[in-house]
Amino acid sequence: MRRSVSMSLTDRLTQGVQSALVAAGLPPAPDCAWEVPRQAEHGDYATNVAMTHAKTARRAPRQIADAIVKHFPPLDAVARLEIAGPGFLNVFLSPAWVAASLREVLAAGAEYGRGADLAGQRVRLEFVSANPTGPLVIVNARAAAIGDAMARMLRARGARVTTEYYINDAGNQFEALARSFEARIRQAVGEAVPFPDNGYPGEYLIDLAGEYVREHGLDGAAALQAHLDQWTKEGGASATERLGRWAVARMVEGQRRVLADYGVTFDVWSSEQHDVRDRGLADKILDELNTRGLTYEQDGALWFRATEAGEDVSDDKDRVLRRSAGGPTYFAVDIAYHHYVKFAGADRLINLLGPDHHGYVARIRAAMQALGHPPEAFEVLIVQLVTLLRDGQPVRMSKRRGEFVLMEELLEEVGRDAARFTFLTRRHDSPLEFDLAVATRQSSDNPVYYVQYAHARIRSIARQMAEQGIDVPAWDAIDLGALTEPEEQALIKRLLDYPEVVRGAARAREPHRIAFWLQELAGAFHPYYKAHRVIQDDRRLMLARFALCTAVGRVIANGLELLGVSAPETM
RNA sequence: GCGCCUGUAGCUCAGUUGGAUAGAGCAUCGGACUUCUAAUCCGAGGGUCGCAGGUUCAACUCCUGCCAGGCGCACCA
Numbered sequence: 001m002r003r004s005v006s007m008s009l010t011d012r013l014t015q016g017v018q019s020a021l022v023a024a025g026l027p028p029a030p031d032c033a034w035e036v037p038r039q040a041e042h043g044d045y046a047t048n049v050a051m052t053h054a055k056t057a058r059r060a061p062r063q064i065a066d067a068i069v070k071h072f073p074p075l076d077a078v079a080r081l082e083i084a085g086p087g088f089l090n091v092f093l094s095p096a097w098v099a100a101s102l103r104e105v106l107a108a109g110a111e112y113g114r115g116a117d118l119a120g121q122r123v124r125l126e127f128v129s130a131n132p133t134g135p136l137v138i139v140n141a142r143a144a145a146i147g148d149a150m151a152r153m154l155r156a157r158g159a160r161v162t163t164e165y166y167i168n169d170a171g172n173q174f175e176a177l178a179r180s181f182e183a184r185i186r187q188a189v190g191e192a193v194p195f196p197d198n199g200y201p202g203e204y205l206i207d208l209a210g211e212y213v214r215e216h217g218l219d220g221a222a223a224l225q226a227h228l229d230q231w232t233k234e235g236g237a238s239a240t241e242r243l244g245r246w247a248v249a250r251m252v253e254g255q256r257r258v259l260a261d262y263g264v265t266f267d268v269w270s271s272e273q274h275d276v277r278d279r280g281l282a283d284k285i286l287d288e289l290n291t292r293g294l295t296y297e298q299d300g301a302l303w304f305r306a307t308e309a310g311e312d313v314s315d316d317k318d319r320v321l322r323r324s325a326g327g328p329t330y331f332a333v334d335i336a337y338h339h340y341v342k343f344a345g346a347d348r349l350i351n352l353l354g355p356d357h358h359g360y361v362a363r364i365r366a367a368m369q370a371l372g373h374p375p376e377a378f379e380v381l382i383v384q385l386v387t388l389l390r391d392g393q394p395v396r397m398s399k400r401r402g403e404f405v406l407m408e409e410l411l412e413e414v415g416r417d418a419a420r421f422t423f424l425t426r427r428h429d430s431p432l433e434f435d436l437a438v439a440t441r442q443s444s445d446n447p448v449y450y451v452q453y454a455h456a457r458i459r460s461i462a463r464q465m466a467e468q469g470i471d472v473p474a475w476d477a478i479d480l481g482a483l484t485e486p487e488e489q490a491l492i493k494r495l496l497d498y499p500e501v502v503r504g505a506a507r508a509r510e511p512h513r514i515a516f517w518l519q520e521l522a523g524a525f526h527p528y529y530k531a532h533r534v535i536q537d538d539r540r541l542m543l544a545r546f547a548l549c550t551a552v553g554r555v556i557a558n559g560l561e562l563l564g565v566s567a568p569e570t571m
Numbered sequence: 572g573c574g575c576c577u578g579u580a581g582c583u584c585a586g587u588u589g590g591a592u593a594g595a596g597c598a599u600c601g602g603a604c605u606u607c608u609a610a611u612c613c614g615a616g617g618g619u620c621g622c623a624g625g626u627u628c629a630a631c632u633c634c635u636g637c638c639a640g641g642c643g644c645a646c647c648a
Contacts, residue, residue, distance in 0.1 A: 033588085035587075035590080036587085037590095037591075038591080038592080038593090038594090039591075039592075042591065046590085046591085048589090048590060048629095051590085051628075051629085054628090061628080084591075085590085085591055086590090086591090086628060086629075087628090088590080088591070131648075168648060170648090171647075171648055172647055172648065173647075173648055174648095272648095299646080300646090301646055302646095303646095316573075316574075316644075317644090319645095319646095320645085320646045321646095322646085323646040324646060325646075327646095329645095329646065329647085329648090330647070330648045331648090333648095334648090354642095355575080355576070355641080355642045355643075356642065356643070357643085357648090358574090358575055358576075358642070358643060359574075359575080359642085359643040359644055360643090360648090361575085362574090362575095382575080382576070382642095384576065384577080384641085384642085385576095385641070385642075387641080422583095425583090425584070425585080425595095425596090426583090426584065426585090427584090427585085429576060429577085430576080430577065430584080430585095431576075431577060431640090431641060431642090432583090432584090433582095433583070433584095434583095435582095435583090438582090438583085438597090444610070445596085445597075445610070446596095446610095447595085447596055447597090449610050450596085450610075450611090452610085453608080453610050453611075454611095456608070456610090457607080457608060457611085458607095460607065460608055461607050462607095463607090464607050465607080468607095500587090501587085504587065504588095505587095508587090508588085510587095512584095512585080513585090513587075516584095516585060516586090516595080517587095519585095519595070519596080520595085523595080526611055526612070527611090527612060527613085529607085529608095529611080529612090530603095530609095530611065530612045530613090531612085533606075533607065534607060535607050536607095549607095570608080571608075571610065
């Protein structure tokens with residue numbers, strides 16, 4: 001980021017306030033927050049510093065405000081200061097400064113909105129991580145949209161982000177899948193075997209079994225038995241496990257493909273089996289925890305003192321690490337994975353989990369803190385459920401019972417951009433009601449098109465000007481002083497807020513702020529476009545407006561990029 | 572029973588670490604295309620911010636209690 005914009009306007013205003021306070025013989029304020037007032041008559045920026053500072057400065061708010069106004073240093077950005085209400089300080093920007101500041105947006109281009117406030121942070125961001133026991137469903141699409149936007153946002157502010165998909169390809173769920181898959185294969189070749197209890201009854205397993213039988217040329221029960229016997233002779237993993245591995249590989253491949261179609265790719269795909277269990281990390285972490293005195297034996301099992309570990313969390317009960325029957329629990333494996341693998345390459349972990357895991361958060365956080373990781377180094381964000389409706393009727397989603405709506409189907413019906421944008425106009429921790437019928441019916445008036453359309457219109461102006469052979473000089477050579485309309489001033493001021501919006505969204509882990517802000521920007525642009533023509537005889541005005549529109553288009557494209565949504569040239 | 576999330580317009584949701592008269596989209600109603608894309612624009616109606624207290628100059632926002640919905644409380648993952 002260029003030095004001229006590295007210090008934001010509000011920073012400069014704060015500096016002005018502080019120097020004014022000192023010049024007036026008052027103590028500097030510990031904090032000075034700026035907001036954009038809802039109403040234009042309250043100025044472009046406002047601060048309540050005179051009120052919050054009243055106690056420490058031991059003066060009446062209005063007295064402090066008076067002093068600030070009297071001693072405020074001259075800034076070319078500031079046209080005037082006003083005191084209002086109980087002691088608000090309202091700042092009115094100079095129109096000439098506003099118009100000229102457009103140059104910074106244009107000069108920064110695709111870089112505009114990026115910054116370095118998270119520079120040096122190595123973040124490992126895990127999301128989706130659905131069980132490899134079935135295809136991805138709608139809630140996975142929500143997590144994917146949020147996680148991917150989160151990664152883009154954090155990178156834009158300087159963090160080094162590694163995105164990760166963790167595959168739970170071990171334990172009871174894997175075994176249930178393997179047994180279910182074997183049963184489906186046997187049924188596919190005509191054997192009358194019962195389907196296992198606690199299996200995965202979804203139709204996708206029947207399809208997958210059919211594929212397996214076809215690809216291996218198993219044209220009957222005898223051929224299947226020969227196929228399996230060969231493995232038995234070889235020794236090693238059981239036939240059931242081998243079938244399960246095949247099913248998992250196919251399932252993960254399918255998940256990866258759907259996510260790629262959605263525009264979401266991961267830097268790392270890690271496997272519970274290969275990257276943790278096979279490397280003996282589970283045993284290693286038990287030793288580590290033992291050494292630290294964080295465990296005890298009881299009833300033949302090894303327990304973690306979850307109720308005592310942790311600085312800012314405490315679990316409500318201790319947790320088993322090694323079962324009395326032997327073997328580590330998922331929890332033990334997970335501690336090992338976080339500690340040895342994830343923290344090896346990052347100083348900050350962010351996990352997006354579903355609400356069904358929130359009871360798990362306290363124990364894993366406690367474990368991380370017990371292993372010496374500071375509380376803020378390990379963040380868990382709960383992405384709330386998507387309650388699926390079809391014409392107002394709830395649709396239960398359960399992979400176990402085989403009832404769900406696939407992420408693939410969502411993308412076909414609603415489309416990638418609309419789906420992503422819909423998920424990104426909600427807070428991640430807010431439950432979302434998603435009516436498929438309504439979403440399909442309304443997919444053509446999804447708010448995403450409102451934003452994209454603004455971009456397409458702007459690109460269209462550029463095409464028109466090129467077609468008409470209008471010569472556009474470098475931005476620096478254009479006289480922006482022509483931008484005096486209130487709508488033009490308002491648009492530029494919005495653009496100036498953008499870097500701060502991205503910064504705040506990244507810091508709060510809230511990509512939805514960007515989506516809402518883009519809607520507001522488009523909402524300011526469309527009326528302007530309708531009311532004022534760009535291409536016209538007054539060349540000075542035309543070029544200035546073209547510069548403004550180009551900047552708006554640029555920022556829309558930048559913002560949509562952070563959300564993983566396309567910015568079309570035409571619509 | 573305990574814990575977490577949520578409760579804001581008819582519906583779906585925002586509300587920027589306490590600010591000034593609580594917003595948007597959809598839906599409803601009334602208008603606007605000879606003009607850079609009408610996937611647009613202009614206007615109207617629509618609210619006890621779940622309820623009740625408390626904190627203070629100021630509460631949708633913070634605290635307490637209650638009500639309602641969702642989720643979780645395994646030697647499953």
